Amino acid sequence: MRTGHIAVAFLFSCLLLTQRASAQLAVDSSTILEDIRSWMEYLTTDRLRGRVEGSPQNQEVTRAIADYFSSLGLKPYLDSGLLHTFYRDNTDTSISTSNVIGWLPGSEKPEEFIVLSAHFDHVQVGYYNKTDKIYNGANDNASGTSVLLAIAKQLVLTGPYKRSIVFCAFNAEEAGLIGSADFADKINPEQIVAGINLEMLGYPQYGRQAVMLTGMYNSDLYKILRKRAEAASIRFRRERGDLFERSDNYSLAKKGIPAHTIMASDDREPCYHHPCDELKRMNIPNMAALAKGIIYMMQGLLDGSETPTRIRVQ
DSSP: OOHHHHHHHHHHHHHHHHHHHHHHHTSOHHHHHHHHHHHHHHHTOGGGGGGOTTSHHHHHHHHHHHHHHHHTTOEESTTSOSEEEEEEEETTEEEEEEEEEEEEOOSSEEEEEEEEEEEOOOOOOOSSOSSOOOOOOIIIIIIHHHHHHHHHHHHHHHOOOSEEEEEEEEOOSTTTSHHHHHHHHHSOGGGEEEEEEEEOOSSOTTOTTEEEETTTTSSSHHHHHHHHHTTTTOEEEOOOTTGGGSSTHHHHHTTTOOEEEEESOOTTSTTTTSTTOOGGGOOHHHHHHHHHHHHHHTHHHHTTSOOOOOOOOO
């Protein structure tokens, strides 16, 4: 290689490193950490009794997330405001429940949407443990919700991006993906470029800063995220089981949207749906590192340079 080519290559490498560093420095790591810690402490308190769908405690959390989205300046998506209310029959009663949906409009492609989601409900109070009857759901899924809310603030502060972002705090996931299914029925799926769902990020079952992407080979989203994973210090593990069909990404995937879930643990985790799923077991610094890495891996989606293939679900 001639000297001139070496100089050009060196300058190009420096430019790439500068761009990579600036993208990472734009994210406030300390704020992410404190936001996640604050939300985790709130969502996992015994007073909220697991945030089960239809309960007064679940309604309190719904309002808290809506107030937070409003404070960030997120706009309502569709015409229903930040709260998207749906109903379902439960024995002889009808339960009114709400998703919380906020929209950050894109600067150049506002009609193209990236969905970032997590569910905040958990399972009913149990009666199988004499000393602890409350299923706090710290990992499932206060963790995904806290990371979602921390990322939302960072993307508002560093945005707008070329594409629009829709932040979805889904409800009634534990009752059968009901909240996300209601959302999927109200949208135009052709406008949704990709969906990233956040689930069980608090307990690093796969190791530090290691995640699994469910349904990883069902679209090109895995390849897009993987391009930046090393620079984001994120390691991907091979997926297992039927988890692609068991979280809110699946409601969108059935509409053809390349929607997948990022997880740091799965249902083999010993406290999954047990009373021991509590805050003290969560690795909050690791959650903050994952949040920062997810933001960095999403850049190609947000700036419009990357578009995953559509999904065909039978």
